[in-house]
Amino acid sequence: MPTMPSTSGNPTSGSTIETHRYRAVAESFGVDPAAYDRWRPRYPRDLIERIRTTSPGPEVLDVGIGTGIVARQLRDSGARVTGVEPDARMAGFARAEGFVVEEATIEHWESDGRLFDALVSGQTWHWVEPVSGAAKAKQVLRPGGRVAVFWNAGDAPEEINEAFADAFARAVPDWPTPTDCTPPPASVWYNAMVDRTAEGFRSVGGFGEAERWQDSWDQSYTRDEYLALLPTQGMLTRASAEQTAAVLEAVGRAIDRLGGTFDMHYVTTTMATVRTTG
Template sequence: MTRSKVFGEVAELYDAARPGYADALVSEVLAYAEPGGHAAVEVGAGTGKATVSFASRGIPLVCVEPDPRMAEVLRRNTARYPDVRVEVGGFEEWEAGGRRFGLLFAATSWHWLDPHRRWDLVHAALEPGGALALFWNPQGVLDVELHGELAEIDRRHGVVNSPHGEPASGYRDDPGSWCQEADAECRRDGRFTDLRSVRFRRALHYDTDRYLGHLTSLTAYRVLPDERREQALAETARLLDAHGGGIDVHLMSDLFLARTV
């Protein structure tokens, strides 16, 4: 199943159910990048879960999104920001048209890019001294018993990498594996400097319906056969309803920063 198939077919649900990113993360990126009036480019913008936070700070944006259905929702969500431009296509095929940017960011989309080309593409898109910001939203379940029961449902139905796959107690203050992998790749590349990683943490409550919507929008569930997916979601709904009608998590926002030499 292609990325477009996974996300585009549930674009509205993705937009409604997925959490956004911490305001403190956006502030950290902008303080690091100091974009001034320079435009930024967002890779894999989706429906704008991060885009709106940057656009509302007055940052001119070029948003590259491969799925037309996601891009349609993105245009609607950013319609009040005249300095946001949406360009449909994969970043690997995207033409900058001679433009170079002071900031490039990717919100939970970096892992979709070709690992053999992405550092070259980023370097080509950024002006000298331009900043790269990569970020993700892992989360951990506060109730250890609930985590265990959810993990058992996942095991029965073959769900891997679900957002309730870890208890909150398993997360430290240091950023997780995505940031560590980006850091290691960036150091091997050698064309970037001033590498930093930061973790932000906040409490978040989902009621059952919103959490089911969140799960339905995820690759881990989209790739399941329809019947298996519906069974897993139904069992999860019954469990959450039995635990008070929702789930409490610690939502992390992990941020990796670098700049071109």
């Protein structure tokens, strides 16, 4: 699955990844919230249960609630979820799913004294300035409150990734970072984001030692399913219809050469910590 490139330097170094600066990309996912909700992968059931069983209560703050993918899974496990979401289109979709959603970035959101038992963020914390985000988590979590910030990292077969990279470089030459290099596995990008996130929480104090949780799973895709998923990714949400079509055509041909279906191996990586009394 395509990932957000680093802004400079070594792409495996968490210190170089400053995706929170790409606000136009961060707030572009609401271009088609229904497609986003339909095609984005869900999160491992074991992870959701781990969050619930290690939190002191049911009140959860979902940072970047989006269309409510994480929130629905948590609600099904017994949580009461409040969402923070900067994109009005995504916020409206989540409200229609029955959630209270307040429109803001977490850095500028006001809790008005409310405290939560857990703060979660699925596939969104890389859009948050890590120190400011950690400081807000410190403010809104009661002692013992759980933090769980996680990402799904999936890698398609090499033939598909190469087809995407080549077509994207030709179709979207003005992308803000170089695309003429082979990207590392998606899990490398997200492990770097976990490192950067953990640094932010350490810097503000008031949290226990950061933990890294990993859950592995597989998902099969048909040609049509994967071509429906790709436009929900950040590298295509701001591309034109013509640019997107060119990329999808190339990727579709690569999937056809593999027989029309393939298996994607996912690793869900979580940065977890607990609010202390300090």
